[in-house]
Amino acid sequence: MTAIIPTMPADSSKEGVLIGLDVGGSITKIIGFREDRLLRQARVQANDPVASAYGALGKFLTLNDLKLEEIEAIHVTGVGASYLDEGLHDCRTVRVPEFDAVGLGGLYVSGMDRAIVVSMGTGTSIVYADRKVIRHMIGSGVGGGTLLGLAQVILNVRDFTSVGELADLGDLHRVDLTVGDISRYDIPGLSSDTTASNFGKVGDHATPNDLALGIINLVFQSVGTAAVLAARLEKVDQIVFTGNLLHVDQGRQVLAGFSSLYDTHIKIPEKAEYATAIGAALYQGF
Numbered sequence: 001m002t003a004i005i006p007t008m009p010a011d012s013s014k015e016g017v018l019i020g021l022d023v024g025g026s027i028t029k030i031i032g033f034r035e036d037r038l039l040r041q042a043r044v045q046a047n048d049p050v051a052s053a054y055g056a057l058g059k060f061l062t063l064n065d066l067k068l069e070e071i072e073a074i075h076v077t078g079v080g081a082s083y084l085d086e087g088l089h090d091c092r093t094v095r096v097p098e099f100d101a102v103g104l105g106g107l108y109v110s111g112m113d114r115a116i117v118v119s120m121g122t123g124t125s126i127v128y129a130d131r132k133v134i135r136h137m138i139g140s141g142v143g144g145g146t147l148l149g150l151a152q153v154i155l156n157v158r159d160f161t162s163v164g165e166l167a168d169l170g171d172l173h174r175v176d177l178t179v180g181d182i183s184r185y186d187i188p189g190l191s192s193d194t195t196a197s198n199f200g201k202v203g204d205h206a207t208p209n210d211l212a213l214g215i216i217n218l219v220f221q222s223v224g225t226a227a228v229l230a231a232r233l234e235k236v237d238q239i240v241f242t243g244n245l246l247h248v249d250q251g252r253q254v255l256a257g258f259s260s261l262y263d264t265h266i267k268i269p270e271k272a273e274y275a276t277a278i279g280a281a282l283y284q285g286f
Contacts, residue, residue, distance in 0.1 A: 016072025019060070020281030021053060021088075022101070022274075023080030025122035025145070027244055028052040029277040030060045039064045041274050049080025057088055077101040077280040079122075096283040098276070099136040103129030105279025106240040109269035116231045119276055120144065120243035124223050128234050137230045142222045144245045150215045155208055160248055163212050167250045170213030177201040194261065195221060213250060220254035228262045239266045242275035 017039065019032040028049070031041040042059040046052035053076070061068070068089050076084055077096040087093035106117030107129050114130040116137070122145040128135045144160075152158040155166065177200030180192030198218040202211070227239050241255060246268050259266040269275065 017064075017066060017070050018072050018281050019057070019074045020096075020101075020105075020277040020279065021056065021074055021076045021078075021081075022277035022280060023049050023053050023076060023078040023084070024244070025079055027121075028056040028078075028080065029274050030056040031271075031274045031277045031281065032060065032064070033281055038271075038278070039066075041271070041277070043273070049083045053080065053084055053088060075101075075280040075283055077276060077283075094283075096280040097285070099125060099127050100134050100283055100285060101276045101279035102242070103127045103134035103279065104282045105275035105277065106242050106269075107131075108278055108282060109242070109271045109275045110238075110240040110267050111269075112238055112240060112267070114236060115238040115240045115267075116227055116234065116236055117240045117242065117275075118223065118227045120223060120241060120245035124226070124243075126227055126230050128230070128236070137233070138226060140223060140226055142219055144219075144243075147215055147219045147245070147248075150218075151212065154211055154215065160245075163216065164248050164250060166209050166212035167216050168209070170207070170209040170211070172210070172213055172217060173201070174206045174210045175199055175202045175214035176217060191261075198222075216248055216250045217254055219245075220248075220251040221258075224255055224258040228258060228264055231264055237264055239264055240275075241266065241268050242272045244273055246272045 017032050017034050022029045027043055027045050029043045032039040040063045042056055042063055044052045044055040071091045073092040074088055075094045075096045077098045081095050102119045103117050117127050117129050119125045120143055123143040124140040126137045128137055148158050151163045176195050177197040179190050179194045179196050182196055199214055231239050255266050
């Protein structure tokens with residue numbers, strides 16, 4: 001449970017910069033506030049969380065022409081935050097619960113007062129958030145790590161750009177089994193193109209492009225289904241998606257289809273990738 005969401009960071013002042021640092025499984029994101037103004041964000045990819053945290057901080061300071069003495073505090077979150085036992089460069093460093101950062105950031109970047117917030121990173125976390133309460137609902141091991149792992153095994157590529165480029169020329173009808181494939185009659189509430197079984201139709205005729213699109217569809221449909229169920233459980237019709245995985249255009253299209261199929265408002269904010277870092281900066285629960 002978290003305090004009421006602020007309209008600006010509690011620690012910001014005319015002189016100080018408040019930083020939010022999201023140290024993920026493979027990518028670290030950083031963003032900062034000076035008063036109520038967001039500064040330029042940065043991201044660093046590295047396997048070592050300590051190295052990535054320091055690298056992200058250095059990159060952020062350079063991009064924004066800042067000095068260490070201008071930093072008021074650094075709020076860190078994410079799975080890699082547990083490795084940052086010492087303060088970064090002797091700056092005041094506060095560890096923020098990740099689910100609180102997910103909820104706070106999701107509401108901030110979406111401009112919503114109440115929503116299910118989904119963070120799609122290496123794995124996926126789903127939280128309920130409003131202006132007074134943030135509650136972790138469920139998580140899933142299906143996420144960006146799943147997409148890249150399957151792409152490595154099946155397609156011998158391991159980056160989002162390559163998978164997306166392959167998927168651009170893919171045809172799901174050669175991979176997924178649809179409702180229209182198995183039913184002669186219309187099913188109320190479901191179109192004939194609705195997926196009945198991911199990879200349920202795949203065979204020797206499927207090309208690498210088809211398989212790439214099938215992998216993306218599998219991951220985003222799995223996460224989208226869990227998010228819709230969470231929204232229905234909480235009687236919320238707003239779902240905010242955040243995280244690195246939203247760079248995959250075909251995944252965004254899958255989520256747009258979910259919005260129509262389940263009559264739910266799905267929003268992917270402009271700064272979706274940096275939402276958790278923003279939420280860390282906004283956190284006041286310490």
